[in-house]
Amino acid sequence: MNTRSIPLTAAASWRDYYALTKPKVVALITFTAMVGMFLATPEMVPWHVLLGGSAGIALMAASAAAINHLVDRRIDALMARTQARPLPTGHLDPRQAALFATLLGMTGAGLLLLCTNPLTTVLTFFSLIGYAVIYTMFLKRATPQNIVIGGAAGAAPPLLGWVAVSGQIEPGALLLFLIVFVWTPPHFWALAIHRRDDYARAGVPMLPVTHGIAFTRLQVLLYTVVLFLVSLLPYLTAVSGPLYLLGALGLGLRFLLLAWRLYHRRDDRLALPVFVYSIVYLFGLFAVLMIDHYLFTLLKQLQRLLI
Numbered sequence: 001m002n003t004r005s006i007p008l009t010a011a012a013s014w015r016d017y018y019a020l021t022k023p024k025v026v027a028l029i030t031f032t033a034m035v036g037m038f039l040a041t042p043e044m045v046p047w048h049v050l051l052g053g054s055a056g057i058a059l060m061a062a063s064a065a066a067i068n069h070l071v072d073r074r075i076d077a078l079m080a081r082t083q084a085r086p087l088p089t090g091h092l093d094p095r096q097a098a099l100f101a102t103l104l105g106m107t108g109a110g111l112l113l114l115c116t117n118p119l120t121t122v123l124t125f126f127s128l129i130g131y132a133v134i135y136t137m138f139l140k141r142a143t144p145q146n147i148v149i150g151g152a153a154g155a156a157p158p159l160l161g162w163v164a165v166s167g168q169i170e171p172g173a174l175l176l177f178l179i180v181f182v183w184t185p186p187h188f189w190a191l192a193i194h195r196r197d198d199y200a201r202a203g204v205p206m207l208p209v210t211h212g213i214a215f216t217r218l219q220v221l222l223y224t225v226v227l228f229l230v231s232l233l234p235y236l237t238a239v240s241g242p243l244y245l246l247g248a249l250g251l252g253l254r255f256l257l258l259a260w261r262l263y264h265r266r267d268d269r270l271a272l273p274v275f276v277y278s279i280v281y282l283f284g285l286f287a288v289l290m291i292d293h294y295l296f297t298l299l300k301q302l303q304r305l306l307i
């Protein structure tokens with residue numbers, strides 16, 4: 001009897017399936033989608049759109065994440081950060097992962113059709129293909145600009161949320177897309193500096209591997225400067241109010257400081273704090289977008305009542 005079969009079978013639990021979905025990434029993605037929904041209307045978002053739409057986007061993002069695990073199982077086995085994932089360890093086999101991804105994707109698409117509209121369903125499907133196929137199967141292995149182009153899929157959720165409510169692509173939705181799109185390079189390249197040797201070992205052409213760490217540090221700083229400017233646009237275009245401006249300035253200045261330190265001090269131990277902060281930043285920025293939206297809407301309604 002194969003002695004490995006007992007622990008492997010025993011370990012194939014719900015936790016392995018859960019890990020396939022990249023839960024923390026999907027949680028933040030879903031949050032940005034919900035904020036997109038809130039900002040699309042001064043009214044309350046209809047409950048079926050809020051709940052069914054968010055669950056649909058989350059399930060399709062989780063399906064894309066599971067496909068990413070499936071496609072990347074060989075390179076994941078070569079990297080310290082990813083070698084304990086369910087497919088490289090053998091806790092799940094590729095067929096189980098494929099079936100799980102299909103189920104998640106179909107349930108997600110069904111929910112979106114039922115609770116939102118065909119445009120949201122189609123755009124979410126394109127995002128799934130963008131991440132699971134275009135980024136994972138092709139770009140990731142082909143060019144150090146992989147995450148800049150592939151970032152479009154990860155930036156889509158706030159736009160998807162917005163379209164779920166409004167039924168069309170509006171300028172505000174594109175603005176939220178742009179923020180996440182410009183945020184992605186400093187988010188990922190900070191981690192890629194920290195994990196450069198992993199990517200080199202697996203032969204994945206990430207920027208620190210192909211162009212060196214010094215160049216990547218500069219790119220992190222430059223994209224953070226652009227992000228700082230882009231994050232002011234919701235205020236400058238009157239999508240958001242002064243509370244948002246304050247939040248964006250505070251959060252953005254801290255991001256700039258960390259990216260500047262990483263660039264200036266040339267100490268790679270400063271890369272991980274930039275990566276960790278990038279997540280705090282995106283969560284904070286979208287939280288403040290949402291809080292400002294309701295305050296701003298309330299004030300406008302009060303003003304209308306009083307005048």
Ligand code: HEM
Binds near residue numbers: 025
């Ligand atoms: C092409 C786009 C992106 C790339 C290449 C990327 C890459 C990564 C990588 C490699 C990790 C490390 C995961 C680990 O520690 O095992 C990570 C973590 C994370 N990413 Fe991204 N990411 C992208 C887009 C996004 C987006 C759009 C969001 C959310 C809106 C996001 C949210 C997160 C979060 C919350 C984590 C922490 C996960 C954890 O601690 O388990 N990422 N990202």
Ligand SMILES: CC(C)=CCC/C(C)=C/CC/C(C)=C/COP(=O)(O)OP(=O)(O)O
Binds near residue numbers: 154
């Ligand atoms: C709405 C919808 C369907 C969107 C899908 C977007 C989605 C799930 C984006 C995730 C982005 C991400 C974690 C990329 C890292 O992949 P990687 O392979 O570079 O990282 P890894 O080495 O940790 O697997």
